């Protein structure tokens with residue numbers, strides 16, 4: 044039986060000269076992923092709404108020591124909720140480097156209030172960003188990968204996409220959706236050579252908590268004294284998935300602080 048298969052261990056992939064589009068690259072997890080990719084020689088299109096933050100990141104990544112061969116960057120300002128912005132980002136990436144290998148669909152934000160107290164406008168913005176914006180990123184970002192029959196898609200979901208919590212109805216809903224969307228996509232594109240990895244982090248300290256307007260007790264209640272994750276931890280998880288040989292797809296990674304029991 045085994046003679047029918049090549050069972051030799053395959054080497055890890057070198058990411059040098061790969062091309063990535065990273066949404067939500069202006070802060071936190073997306074910024075750390077972009078940095079880790081560029082330092083490994085990946086050319087990265089940095090996409091978000093705050094252009095000055097993206098420019099500052101691009102500037103920082105352009106400085107390197109002798110002997111290092113980092114990738115190039117391209118700043119693209121836009122909103123994942125706007126289809127023309129997402130299309131423009133994909134096209135600009137293709138125009139610059141002639142291909143796209145990696146799509147990191149990371150842009151998103153949280154908001155916690157009970158169903159009865161929740162602000163309906165904030166729900167709409169969050170669903171538009173975390174669900175519709177994700178779908179737009181995947182629709183336009185995955186097409187060039189399919190054309191070449193290879194590539195890797197990273198979808199940033201959350202432990203909130205596995206465990207519902209009181210106060211989390213809307214956010215958990217968007218992240219359950221993200222996990223489902225990613226796994227549907229995996230089944231569509233895996234047989235065509237494109238890998239999909241869903242990352243589901245627990246508490247990561249970033250601007251997320253500020254944007255979500257978390258009350259001061261929320262994070263300590265989740266951590267109960269545990270050391271939280273930082274964006275670099277998630278970037279390392281992403282690099283681990285990307286570097287695996289082409290036949291090996293990390294479908295899902297749940298990454299919590301060691302001491303975080305819930306959610």
Ligand SMILES: NC(=O)c1ccc[n+]([C@@H]2O[C@H](COP(=O)([O-])OP(=O)(O)OC[C@H]3O[C@@H](n4cnc5c(N)ncnc54)[C@H](OP(=O)(O)O)[C@@H]3O)[C@@H](O)[C@H]2O)c1
Pocket residue numbers: 066067068069070071072073090091092093094096121122123124149150151152153172176199200201202243244245246247248249250251252254
């Ligand atoms: N931090 C956590 O504890 C945690 C845990 C699990 C999952 N996550 C997920 O990880 C992802 C990144 O979060 P983070 O912790 O890095 O938070 P963050 O530091 O606030 O970063 C969020 C990023 O998303 C971008 N973004 C938001 N809305 C956007 C829009 N409409 N169009 C384009 N970009 C948009 C922001 O850029 P601009 O504002 O410049 O547009 C920013 O770059 C999110 O999907 C979040 O749900 C976070």
